[in-house]
Amino acid sequence: MPTQTELLDLGMSHHRAGRLDQAEQAYSHLRRENPDHPDALHLLGVIAHQRGDARRAITLIQQAILVRPGVAAMHANLAEACRAAGDARSAIEHCRKALEIDPNFVQARGNLGLALLAAGQTEEAVAAFKAVLAASVRDALTHNNLANALRMLNREDEALIAFRTAVELAVSYTHLRAHET
DSSP states (O other): OOOHHHHHHHHHHHHHTTOHHHHHHHHHHHHHHOTTOHHHHHHHHHHHHHTTOHHHHHHHHHHHHHHOTTOHHHHHHHHHHHHHTTOHHHHHHHHHHHHHHOTTOHHHHHHHHHHHHHTTOHHHHHHHHHHHHHHOTTOHHHHHHHHHHHHHTTOHHHHHHHHHHHHHHHHHHHHHHHHHO
16 A cells, blocks of 8 residues: 555656546545645646636645645645636735745746736736746746737737747747657
8 A cells, every 4th residue: 555655756746747637546545545635635626727627626726725825836826726717816816925935936926927917917917927037038938928918018019029039939949859859
């Protein structure tokens, strides 16, 4: 019989490899042994979000946060589930909580930009995306998000530069990956 740590490691290994069914089985088995296991709850919530079930994701991740409230990643993932459910206000709140816990959590800052954009707070979204890029310049997706926000503000010249950078980074990444295989 595997230990809880082994079940969690197994689930995470499957999860990273994109084998969601197997990951879900491992996390669910872990919850049968420990119904309030915060990592199992959180990661089952992440799987629910990946499968498009934002409401279930919210419920599971909220349960995880009740058990272990000080984990930035849980708040960042809850924010994404809230945004997917159309609740930009809660998404912003959870991103800010994640950043309060870990001010250097780049993913939470990117999620904040998306939540602000969804809430119509475009200038603030631009600032969030620029903060992400200050930490990780080679992020094509954030350059693309920034470009979309700039375009919404009719800052066409800046948007074009950000779009071009996004495409260049994506093409560079694609070529790099092609040479690895």
